[in-house]
Amino acid sequence: MLFFTQCFGAVLDLIHLRFQHYKAKRVFSAAGQLVCVVNPTHSLKYAPTRCAAAQASTEQGILPPCHHHEAVHDPQLVPCTCPLFSCPWEGHLEVVVSHLRQTHRINILQGAEIVFLATDMHLPAPTDWIIMHSCLGHQFLLVLRKQEKYEGHPQFFATMMLIGTPTQANNFTYRLELNRNQRRLKWEATPRSILECVDSVISDGDCLVLNTSLAQLFSDNGSLAIGIAITTSKVHSSEAEI
């Protein structure tokens, strides 16, 4: 009896996922953009983050595995950069993408402009929504995180990291755009390198930040659609500041 109940539950889950995917396709088909439905990943709240480990290493005079800004000129080992996973993997920068795909099951999408549809925004913090984006000959990692920076007040933080060196990252500009309910919010910045720590980018607040009420205004039936576009930074730098 228990077996049949579990089977029925699994079928219901599949129908639900299929419906969500269909709905996303339907909502955005008019714009002709590629939509990716991204399900949440529960964070390991009490696991020590790599930033903390890096900090400890720095205090002991050891080179930290992340949070270093210099370019990697020669092939060398880098730690797994998948946010909030305490993964012991280390490897060359060139094989980070295949590690993230194979071990952490992170999807990769092609295209200059895509829509990232994060589902189940109501889930409690900490929660991550992660996807890889292949564009202009490089791979980028988009991280949306729900986190309680101030206790009892969850916020959403979205940033984009280049799976490459900081020098390479400086060549690009990414744009995140929310558009719903007669409100529009756009964030443009240079992506950070995946060699830097996503935790510190988010704790510094140097990213797109949304409070819960604004996230609700921009979301539709518990899902938040973020339009993503990547360009080379020459376009950005040539524009005059305000």
Added chain:
Amino acid sequence: MLFFTQCFGAVLDLIHLRFQHYKAKRVFSAAGQLVCVVNPTHSLKYAPTRCAAAQASTEQGILPPCHHHEAVHDPQLVPCTCPLFSCPWEGHLEVVVSHLRQTHRINILQGAEIVFLATDMHLPAPTDWIIMHSCLGHQFLLVLRKQEKYEGHPQFFATMMLIGTPTQANNFTYRLELNRNQRRLKWEATPRSILECVDSVISDGDCLVLNTSLAQLFSDNGSLAIGIAITTSKVHSSEAEI
């Protein structure tokens, strides 16, 4: 001796203001936009806000003076809408602008696109920067507020209110834009009517929200430049959502 010291102090203040104004003109002259240097206004932290008074009136079954959404079809008295001032003035909607100019010394600027340069961003919360903007035959009130929504963590909130009814406000779209240090943040929305409470707009977070670190990244020498543009909402509504 004291008289001479005070005179010297006043002259120094004038030179400082003149320098700030000159600097602002110099920074933005390339863009050919009108720049308005806006000095901060300290909020009356412990004064009861009109929202609280309105709430109390509602509980007692009396029509609140602010926070009502219906259009004012017939001339009627409205309370002073200058944020955070506990001003006892009441008057017709048509004379709110002259009251704000004369009593609260709020400047008014003409032009479709202006730059709002808020000085002394380091001042402790609560602090307001306020200006009126005359555009497309109407007057708008821009409020930038530094406030501690979470104790010890001041944030900046910027919104635009139409000095008119909610029905009139629905005809417009305002845009606030920050652009500095290879980062750009744009917020577009329909302005709220000044008959609604600016305090509730800010407490709901339905406006441009900046944490302190992001405000520092966008500011130059303690001043934050916000580009403002107002259009009729037909343009906004005709654009396809993401």
